[in-house]
Amino acid sequence: MSFLYHHKLMNLCTCNFSGSYHQAAVTTELNRQFNLSTEHGQTVKVCEIVAVHKTEDEADAQARKTVLVVFAVSYVRRTRQHLWRCADVTFHCADQQICEQWVQVINEQLSLLTNRPKNLLVYINPYGGKRRGERIYEQKVAPVFRQAGIFTDVIVTERANHARDHLKMEANLDDYDGVVCVGGDGMFSEILHGLVTRIQTDHGVDQNQPDAELVPCSLRIGIIPAGSTDCICFATQGTNDPVTSALHIVVGDSQPMDVCSVHHNGVFLKYSVSLLGYGFYGDVLTDSERNRWLGPARYDLSGFKTFLSHNYYGGTVSFLPADDNVGHPRDKLQCRSGDRGWNVIHGKFIAINSASMSCACPRSPKGLSPSAHLADGTTDLILVRKCSRLDFFRHLLRHTNNDDQFDHWFVEVHRVRKFRFEPWHPDLAPLEDASEHPESPDLSPISSLQETYDDRTAESSWNCDGEILHHTAIQVSVQCQLIRLFARGIEEQQDAEVAV
Numbered sequence: 179m180s181f182l183y184h185h186k187l188m189n190l191c192t193c194n195f196s197g198s199y200h201q202a203a204v205t206t207e208l209n210r211q212f213n214l215s216t217e218h219g220q221t222v223k224v225c226e227i228v229a230v231h232k233t234e235d236e237a238d239a240q241a242r243k244t245v246l247v248v249f250a251v252s253y254v255r256r257t258r259q260h261l262w263r264c265a266d267v268t269f270h271c272a273d274q275q276i277c278e279q280w281v282q283v284i285n286e287q288l289s290l291l292t293n294r295p296k297n298l299l300v301y302i303n304p305y306g307g308k309r310r311g312e313r314i315y316e317q318k319v320a321p322v323f324r325q326a327g328i329f330t331d332v333i334v335t336e337r338a339n340h341a342r343d344h345l346k347m348e349a350n351l352d353d354y355d356g357v358v359c360v361g362g363d364g365m366f367s368e369i370l371h372g373l374v375t376r377i378q379t380d381h382g383v384d385q386n387q388p389d390a391e392l393v394p395c396s397l398r399i400g401i402i403p404a405g406s407t408d409c410i411c412f413a414t415q416g417t418n419d420p421v422t423s424a425l426h427i428v429v430g431d432s433q434p435m436d437v438c439s440v441h442h443n444g445v446f447l448k449y450s451v452s453l454l455g456y457g458f459y460g461d462v463l464t465d466s467e468r469n470r471w472l473g474p475a476r477y478d479l480s481g482f483k484t485f486l487s488h489n490y491y492g493g494t495v496s497f498l499p500a501d502d503n504v505g506h507p508r509d510k511l512q513c514r515s516g517d518r519g520w521n522v523i524h525g526k527f528i529a530i531n532s533a534s535m536s537c538a539c540p541r542s543p544k545g546l547s548p549s550a551h552l553a554d555g556t557t558d559l560i561l562v563r564k565c566s567r568l569d570f571f572r573h574l575l576r577h578t579n580n581d582d583q584f585d586h587w588f589v590e591v592h593r594v595r596k597f598r599f600e601p602w603h604p605d606l607a608p609l610e611d612a613s614e615h616p617e618s619p620d621l622s623p624i625s626s627l628q629e630t631y632d633d634r635t636a637e638s639s640w641n642c643d644g645e646i647l648h649h650t651a652i653q654v655s656v657q658c659q660l661i662r663l664f665a666r667g668i669e670e671q672q673d674a675e676v677a678v
């Protein structure tokens with residue numbers, strides 16, 4: 179369709195619109211993004227149109243005692259805090275033919291947007307979060323997909339790992355443009371494992387090889403949040419709202435994302451995209467699994483209990499820093515036993531967290547590592563050393579306000595490509611904890627093995643995106659941009675339009 183033809187059609191339209199609601203003053207761009215603008219100064223990009231359809235405005239026709247031809251454009255309207263809504267703008271015109279031409283042209287323009295999915299495979303976890311997955315999908319998401327003309331095959335899972343196994347072994351992936359997960363981070367993890375494992379199997383890649391070059395997934399994943407934390411959704415969209423997610427899927431957004439592969443002695447354990455946490459977050463998760471019946475509140479209860487128990491764990495962390503992070507001013511680390519770029523730290527830690535994305539969620543809107551990037555091939559390794567309860571409380575509190583949670587003597591953060599962790603075993607424990615912070619008043623160097631023996635026998639577990647890992651000694655490697663989501667990262671707030 180040529181620019182001239184557009185232009186002619188638009189002129190015709192401006193002449194013929196009745197203008198009762200919105201005048202159609204139209205501007206054009208050559209790159210498929212011709213805009214519809216209303217008298218309110220609002221602009222609708224074609225790439226943000228959900229659907230267009232002819233309708234009848236009977237009430238208005240009766241009031242005016244005339245037959246009006248009407249077409250409605252449903253489009254993405256940005257409201258507050260990254261929320262997207264589907265809004266309608268209605269155009270009236272007296273001429274049936276012009277109206278049909280408009281609908282046809284807009285539909286033609288939409289069909290040129292090849293990034294939009296047409297067929298989706300949807301998995302719903304009916305037991306995630308507050309057990310509202312099915313209702314959320316039927317009431318809020320399915321109508322948006324229907325409106326956008328997207329075909330769906332829907333599977334409501336019957337057991338844990340149903341979705342993972344179906345993707346791994348049964349699903350005919352060629353039939354779909356994407357997979358949609360209705361649930362929380364645990365459900366996302368199932369989809370991730372099913373999809374990544376299937377692709378590697380199809381390409382003959384052995385996931386047990388920590389250095390294997392994994393094949394990226396061509397299918398994008400959409401997340402309809404219906405879980406307890408929904409951190410992957412929140413951190414990639416800025417909100418955990420089902421309609422917003424559905425609209426990001428409809429417009430065909432694409433956000434590449436890093437995935438960490440976790441191995442134990444050369445055996446593949448799990449993938450992680452958000453948090454790998456040993457100590458505090460591992461203990462919170464272990465305790466919370468006993469109280470699943472409490473729903474999302476289980477994390478608050480277990481968080482409180484774990485905070486009170488104030489455990490710390492001995493271990494050795496080794497990591498390979500990302501190139502551009504060498505010499506970071508916040509880096510309090512002096513390289514000890516460097517081995518081809520690896521740094522080694524022995525210590526006692528309240529928490530060891532690896533955040534491959536910000537991990538923003540409603541509990542902590544800026545997340546565990548606010549400036550972590552989604553697709554840069556790195557993960558932020560946060561080491562929280564043994565400190566007083568009050569200090570740890572201050573650190574936690576800073577996740578909820580604007581203060582810098584890394585600005586404590588007992589916290590250090592490194593942007594890394596790989597890391598390893600080895601818990602201390604009594605027979606292997608070093609004689610001295612060489613990495614204790616010298617400025618710390620309550621951390622005098624430990625001189626006797628006996629004094630620390632009890633600490634060193636205790637082990638925590640790893641929280642891997644909300645799942646417990648059954649090994650504590652792990653090797654982690656970031657796989658740059660292994661998957662893509664139907665998301666676009668968090669938009670700058672000034673780009674958002676306020677509702678008219």
Ligand SMILES: Nc1ncnc2c1ncn2[C@@H]1O[C@H](COP(=O)(O)OP(=O)(O)OP(=O)(O)O)[C@@H](O)[C@H]1O
Nearest residue numbers: 306307335336337361362363364365405406407408
């Ligand atoms: N039909 C099912 N019956 C029981 N468990 C299921 C079923 N389908 C999926 N699961 C499991 O439920 C677990 C929790 O699901 P989900 O992540 O959706 O919710 P959540 O744990 O409440 O939220 P979050 O992970 O965001 O904290 C997942 O580990 C998933 O494997």
Ligand SMILES: CCCCCCCCCCCCC/C=C/[C@@H](O)[C@H](CO)NC(=O)CCCCC
Nearest residue numbers: 363407409452453477481537542574577643644
């Ligand atoms: C004094 C008030 C202090 C409040 C401090 C709050 C700090 C919250 C940081 C939240 C970080 C969430 C990281 C995301 C982890 C998810 O992969 C995982 C699965 O859904 N959720 C949890 O493990 C659940 C983790 C829940 C932790 C409480």
Ligand SMILES: [Ca+2]
Nearest residue numbers: 534551552556
């Ligand atoms: Ca990253």
